[in-house]
Amino acid sequence: MAETFSIIGKPLPPHDGADRVCGRAEYTADVKLPGLLYAKILRSPYPHARVTKLDTRKAAALPGVKAVLTFRDVAAVPAGPALGKQKSVLGETVRFVGDGVAAVAAVRESIAEDALRLIEVEYERLPFVLDPEEALKPEAPKIYPEGNLLGGKPLVFNRGDVEKGFAEADRIFEETYTTPIGVGNAMEPRATLARWERGKLTVWLSSQAPFGARAYLASALKMPENRVRVISTYVGGGWGTKAGPHGDEAVCALLAKKAGAPVLLNFTREEEMLCAHIRYAMKMTFKAGIKRDGTLTTLSVKMIGNQGAYASAFGDLGTQATHLYQIPNLRTERYRVHTNTPSAGPVRGVGDPYETFALEQLVDMMAHELGLDPLQVHLKNIVRTGTDIDGSKVSSSGLEECIRKGAEKIRWESRGKPGAAAGSKKRGLGMALTDRTGGVGPSSAVVKINFDGSVNLLMGATDIGTGSRTSICQVVAEVLGVDLKDITVTSSDTEMVPFCPGTFGSRVMHTAGKAAYEAALEARKKLFAAAASQLKARLEELEIRDHVISVLGAPDRKIPLKEVTQKAGVMFIGSASTMQPVRPQTARQYGAQFAEVEVDTETGQVAVLRVVAAHDVGRAINPQIIDNQIEGGVIQGIGMAFSERLLFDRATGIPLNADLLDFKVPTMMELTVIEPILVEANNPLGPFGAKGVGEGPVQIPMAAIANAFFNATGRRIKELPMTRGIVLAAL
């Protein structure tokens, strides 16, 4: 591997930045097709009910209405993969406010809305439950006949012997932390546009996973995958809610089929917030044993999560308890409980932002109680390169470097005693760590070197705003010795590009980047084979830089790339299908964040003055893009720390703040000084040593801020979001 890079490590501007900023990028809702119809879904006003009457005749008769579907038409169509009870795309029994019952397509959106009002529907209301702990009680209303606990029992993980661990401990601490229902809130709400042509279905979809959507649509509609084409060229953010199918894709396709015309289904903001999936609310009880010197002996965790009405993917799977520290004795017990709230699923960081909030406050608290510096307690217990976790070894960890560099930058040693600051404005410093997958699973790519020396990269991964269109091209450009502008990338069209499961789990650089790297190497190998004979050199002796192939150590023996391709007369194509080990312990991303806050004890206002965010990224392929990921994560984390949570009226089960005024995402005014530090620990599995960094940044701010709050005030906040009411009550 070359030591000095030409393109890797450069903060190059995004390939598609101008297109996005100038409005040329075509998102799903921008696609204009002749005869396009607009769809709307009739949704349940009740959290739990059975439809007793549904008459769509008046709606169907309204001029301009072209198709109506009800749950009766789609009884056999599943709403996507299910872990628990299968949801149908439209249901006779509705299990949350917003659950779909019927759908309409009309020539205008307003006509479709009018048509919904003409549907005569009556419900038999059923008892409902919103709170997971309530839902676990024997007398709770049953959302499913078999009970509300998903799988009928908790998911238990055991390592070592927890009781032995407690016996070995000098001190035992127990705390409970609660976190709310969150929402990803991608800037672009979900949108689906379906068109049928001669029995073939094309769907433009705002999706993180077009191949997943294709597989779903093919199976739901009983078609072969090659007759379904899903295009997700531009996507305005995903945060996980656009990763899995939610059934609306099939509803849209079926409406288009019935109407004989293309149909666009645009979610409103409210639908985006309620009808895809939401972030899992959790109540987490952590009990830990620790020695006087700060060595963790054991950890026992019980988590009760709000699974909501349905389960298509787990939204709680966190890895902090199992993966961040070397804890010989461990037990985790997860209860996933159905309630009559929207379905929960993975949102950026999945269960880890909340689990980090709990574990990292607990560790901070224990260090304080033992009179130790939390930084030292962290260093004493963290996993490191080569640490064996449940049978496989950590391939690389730069966590210690993250901690040391971050501590130096924030001037950790300047930290005062908790609550010691005088006056009504108190400052404090806090830190927290996190661990997360660096990206696992398959991906594939094709690299074509054209006769003029330009390159086409075809990749399955979708750039949902994360910059992979640019950063993965940097990987290819580095291998092929060309410039970024010489590469055109085509992605996320299932008919044009090879397979990738999608953009989630911090995986794109580590998986799709790896595939592109391998594909570029293969193309280069073919190129070098031709050049070798032209230069009368051995293949291994060749290198390529700035479009010129030369012999190592003999720079005069060289030939321009273009000459090789033209002389050869055949196109050099490299392709690769790669699989990054699914063993979760291998390529992990790590981060350490340090927050400085100022607490106004009269108003409960907590100002985040500064966040130093040190992240082990393996290798920074494009540091600008990574800085953006970190900054975005920290800002999102500030929102989760102070204001974001979805609320429901307890008496009716109706959501109260499914809009952007009342569900308070942070604004530019919440922006603080964010200082990213990129630690390059070199991950042997990744392209040029890179690993994923997409989720780590959002996982830590809440814990770091809560710890800083403690340092400032001497008080703990064990609940998110830290609203004024909660902060003032703690002070």
Added chain:
Amino acid sequence: MKSFAYVPATSTKSAVALLGRARGKARVMAGGTDLLGEMKDNLISPEQIVGLKPAADLNYVKAEASGLRIGALTPLSELAEHKVVRERYPILVQAVEQIATPQLRNMGTVGGNLCQRPRCWYYRGASFPCLKKGGEICYAVNGENLYNAILEGGPCYIVHPSDLASPLQALGAKVKMAGPKGERTVPLEKFFVLPRVNAKKENILGQEEILTEIQVPAVPATMRGTYVKFKERGSWDFGLVSAAALLDIRDGICREARIVLGAVAPVPYRAARAEEVLKGKRVDERLAAQVAEVAVMAARPMSQNAYKVRLAQAAVKRTVLSLA
């Protein structure tokens, strides 16, 4: 949103005439930033919208010796940019700059801001037929009431959402209305009504009446004012609590005081007893803390909003001390 007819009013007179003809089926629209939201959320579906924007005689800021006259249709941003307002009424500028976002301040008008409907989420949720909408119950009482009233509540517990209302009331503003029976002018505190008088409305405007002008008396040179607003995010957020204070402090002694709290009651809340405590005394930390306490002595917090009492105290203390 249901379809509706839009009729532009070219003057105050034409607006009143159009409203009269519509017999209660029309709503007036100024900037539309609140009205259209209500229509999109299916809270109201008027058959007719009377557009006030074309009425040129409603958009002005006139600075006279006796004070300011502000046309109801003046955009919020124009009020805050007006030279004389900036010089002599900085409290209004401070308040406007805390409202919503720049876009909303460009579209929203002064009159619309005073006439805007409450933000209680039960009111804004079409599925809750609460008292304010003519229903039987107030959902906030046993529900999520963290943003509701701590003072003067019942049977409805909204807080008045306007940031302009409290500083205007502190300044002693009057509002002028025009209707089928002609014009009338009342002090702002008489314009707003408490829910115990009428739970369905926030002010005395009749169905066929419009607000035409806001009159702000000249402020003596010795009176200085300030506005603080506590919110949950830096922008695009209604207040948790706000306070407008106008004090005349000379030689450290408070001669005259007006303190009006926002976001704590269904109408701007005049802290009259706090004003009395201030008057004639030397303004220092201790007095400010005492004034703050007295200001919300009558508070009756609901199940989730006791924190607002402390916030209100902090707001009063800060405004008073910042003027000392």
